[in-house]
Amino acid sequence: MQILRPLAIAALAATIASAAEAQTVKVGVVVPFSGANADLGHQMDNAFDLYVKLHAQDIAPYKVELIKRDEGPPTGAVAKTVTTELITNDKVQIVTGYSFSPSAIALAPVLTQAKVPMLIANAGTAWITNLSPYIVRLSFSMWHPAFPMGAYAYNKIGCKTVAMAYTDFPPGKDSTEAFKTGFEKAGGKIVDSVPMGSPVQVPDFTPFFQKIKDEHPDCMYVFIPSGAHAAGVMKAYGELGMRKAGIKLIGPMDLVPDNKLQDMGDAAIGTIVMGHYARDLGNPQNKTFVAEWHKAYGADSYPDFMSAAAWDCMHAIFDTVKKLNGDFSDGAEVVTALKGWSTNGPRGHVMIDSGTRDVVEDEHAMEIYRKPDGKLGERVLDTVKAVKDECKELKIGRCGS
Amino acid sequence: MPHIANIAVSIVFDGLAYAMFLFITSVGLSVTMGLMGFVNLAHGAFAMAGGYFVVSLTRSLGIDFVSSLVIASAAVGVISVPFERYLYRRLYKSTDLEQVLLTIGLAFMAIATFTYFYGPIPKSVPLPAWLQGDVNLGFRSFPSYRAFLIVLGAALISVLWYAFEQTNIGAKIRAAVDNRRMAASVGINVDRLFTLTFALGSALAALGGGLAIQLFGLTPSFAVLYLVLFLIVVAVGGLGSLKGTLLAALVIGIIDTGGKYAFPVAGNLFIYAITVVVLLIKPAGFYGRE
Amino acid sequence: MAANETTTRSPAAEAARARATEFLVRRHYFRLPEALPWLIAVACFFVFPDRMTFGSQVLIMIMFALSLDLILGCAGIVTLGHAAFFGLGAYTVALASMKLGWSEPISGIIAGGLAAGLVGAVVGWFILRYRGLTLLMLTIAFAATLQESGNLRSDITGGYDGLPGLSFNPLLGYFQYDLYGHTNYLYALAVLAVIFFFVRRIVYSPFGQALTGIRENIRRMHAVGSPVHARLVTVYAISAAIAGVAGGLFTQTNAFVTLTVFDFDASAKLMVMLILGGTGRLYGAFVGAFVYMVMEDKLSKLSPTFWQFGIGLLLIVAVLFARRGLAGLVEHAGRRVQKWVKR
DSSP states (O other): TTTTTHEEEEEEEEHHHHHHTTTTEEEEEOOSSSGGHHHHHHHHHHHHHHHHHGGGGTTTOOOOEEEEEEEOOSSSSHHHHHHHHHHHOOOOHHHHHOOOOOHHHHHHHHHHHHHHHHEEOOOOOGGGGSSSEEEEEEETTHHHHHHHHHHIIIIIISSSEEEEOOOOSHHHHHHHHHHHHHHHTTTTTEEEEEEEOOSSOOOOOOHHHHHHHOOOOEEEEEEEOHHHHHHHHHHHHHHHHTTTTOOOOEEEEGOOOOHHHHGGGGGGTOEEEEEOOOOOOOOOHHHHHHHHHHHHHTTOOOOOOOHHHHHHHHHHHHHHHHHHHTTTOHHHHHHHHHHHHHEEETTTEEEETTTOOOOOEEEEEEEEETTTTSOOOEEEEEEEEOOOOHHHHHTTTGGGG | HHHHHHHHHHHHHHHHHHHHHHHHHHHHHHHHHHOOOOTTTTHHHHHHHHHHHHHHHTEEESHHHHHHHHHHHHHHHHHHHHHHHHTTTGGGGGHHHHHHHHHHHHHHHHHHHHHHEEEEESSSOOGGGSSSSEEEEESSSHHHHHHHHHHHHHHHHHHHHHHHHHHHHHHHHHHHOHHHHHHHTTOOOOHHHHHHHHHHHHHHHHHHHHHHHHHHBBTTTTTHHHHHHHHHHHHOOOTTHHHHHHHHHHHHHHHHHHHHHHHGGTTHHHHHHHHHHHHOOOTSSSOOOO | OOOOHSSSHHHHHHHHHHHHHHOOOOOHHHHHGGGHHHHHHHHHHHHHHHHHHHHHHHHHHHHHHHHIIIIIIIIIOSOOHHHHHHHHHHHHHHHHHHHOOOOOOOHHHHHHHHHHHHHHHHHHHHHHHHHHHHHHHHHHHHHHHHHHHHTTTHHOOOOOBOOOOOOOOOOOTTTTOTTTTTHHHHHHHHHHHHHHHEEEEEEEEHHHHHHHHHHHHHHHHHHHTHHHHHHHHHHHHHHHHHHHHHHHHHHHHOOOOOOGGGHHHHHHHHHHHHHHOOTTTTTTHHHHHHHHHHHHHHHHHHHHHHHHHHHHHHHHHHHHTTTHHHHHHHHHHHHHHHHHHHO
């Protein structure tokens, strides 16, 4: 019958259209786009966009829609307002990003109340994942690089005594506490712990380092926020001739951010850091990742550990979309699907622990050296596999609640 | 060297270098505030501009560091003249509040402009070999760059002192700081004096900004991050006083360095404590006039 | 006031005095246009029910700006450290909830206000003897000292990671806090109304007139024997208390607080908001805070660089051409319209 065919086609088209709409998963992306930390936001945002661009076809017929908002300053208040509105107005089904710990901490009760999962791409305070059953983290906690570094420093680098220096805010305190726990467990002795001013202003590091130099430890463990502080640290270390004085410089990878490494000069050579990502990591996923990054963003732009984590976050979301057939309406189900998820990504093998919802990843001990082409690079000395967040394992402080 | 003496030498040396940076960057602010009674919160922005010019001169044009410092300072000094003539001059008779707001607005615009052209990532400068590493003075060695700061600071102080105390221009400036009306009535061209002093102050700020890159790194937020520090030096030292700025810079530089060495947990508390104590006792600062 | 008994009793002087009194009395009573901001605030509740979380933050900023207008616009005290009192109120509420289990909201913000007001009175007593740069630096130093001390004892304050998991009892024992922030908005609006009424009474009272006198010509006030210092300290303490209430509300509506509440940035931003709106005419706080926060919300994501440039430019333009801020422009326009209508 002539009339039935066009009607049938119309009906089919309508069904497909509405089905397609129902299969778009809305993802809220909250990273800092303004202020002094805008470059952190861009590193993550670029990674999210790149993954979606390259892999959109993998989840067909489903789609992922990114709705982006500015995380604002690290006060937590803006992030809270913005995320709450993403949930209530834009009806996002999952939120990701979050450069700053206060943002995630402030949002915990909101997530529990709204039953919306959060997949953290950066914020590193260890006990964040305890605050809500809807918080899942794929980035790291301060303990991931710092705790294994403790044992590594004692056993492999030969540091019997260490002086620690850190920027005086929670990540600094967490990192040094983690290092100390690991180091003392291995048998080492911490001779000093020096807070070095607030994260906002880069201080003159000389008085702090001079004090440590006068104490003659074998090694100095330094934690500073990535960026301008790192350059200042390396300069002070070089100017005071600390390597010549026999004090090795160690720390987490924040000490030698990829985009500042070349400026650091000879003072950086011999620094040993522990981290889960470096641009030069040799695994095939990273090679592809870096190549695609250069293709999309130019030869002068480089991904860093935040980009790698953001990349993996989007990967996890995409895999969950496939697993749940595009249905993210039950937040608890999404969290369950994320638990135990694992992949080989630019950082190597990463997994989401089913119990703590925190990341389990490899930590690499890396040394700065001068490559044959004259540039500074990092070479992997050793890898500690499948590192969990020791703070929660040992139930230290707030991690135990 | 015996241990305590070694520590003391370290603190004095580092504190001195820090003090020289504070002095160089703040002296311009002190003189213009004392001379013109104008609260210039964009001073940090001029320092930042100097820093970025040095970065461009050294990295893009390959000019050596010291020459870049000179060129950048001169450039900022010249550029500051139209600002003084056409913008600041309109507000000399205005309230403190309006001056604060105008210059904060300028600072914001400066930060946005430099973010646009240079990006938010911190910058560094390539130093010549003789400024890297350390210099051995026999009994111990000192970082070369900081030694350079101290020598440069001392040289500048001598030049400024001579200029202020011994030259005609210096006398005119001192006269105008003391009593502007009287100075104008004896025939001193106060307007031109203002412009000249402002240009000189901005040039010195730019020099300080260029020198700061090696100490603190350079981001567009520099304009406001260290502004409070400069204001403290100026307030504690006394407006319009060379001696005052120097003394304040020395006190703050050495006590802050010593504090960071001995009680690092206190953070910046020492600086604020000095500010409060000095201002409560001598509200006009060390050598300010009431 | 025994003074006027002995001054001239000429008809002209009497007429002038009558006009002045009538002016004061008229200002004292509410005028119709004054209802406008409140109507708008209530209307927003119905027109934008999904932006109430943001709305509460705007109301809190308005309250904070109002407290600054009291000392800046009315008494002429220039401060860049008012965040100190905001933070004191915020942390009083947070610590009371955490350590003492004090989770009743209304008494919480009263406590916050009292604590901040008390500190304001003590600090004000010391620093309000000075003016100009000295006073400015002292206010900055005080706020910074609070922040550094808070970091020193981050075991109590939570440092820059803040105090998580604060929870508060339902408002008046009945109204729950929902995800949409409806309760919080109306709560903040009610508190703002109370505070505003109180501030208005102060400004249009003889005390307020004395403050205006101090702002305009402090020497003369000293000369006529006005207790300048006592008046300044009083208004500073009241302003600090209001800032403290705003801070307490901030903690309650966010259920979270970090040391960043003491930031110099926060004090500077507050001053920008107030200037944009216009000082000395209490509604300037409403206009300035509202316009600034809405613009920041909309524009800063588009291009943060242009946003900052724009604000800087706006400030310069405001200082050079629109000294009375947006509220002043509106008033000016209103007067022009009135004149035109009368023709």
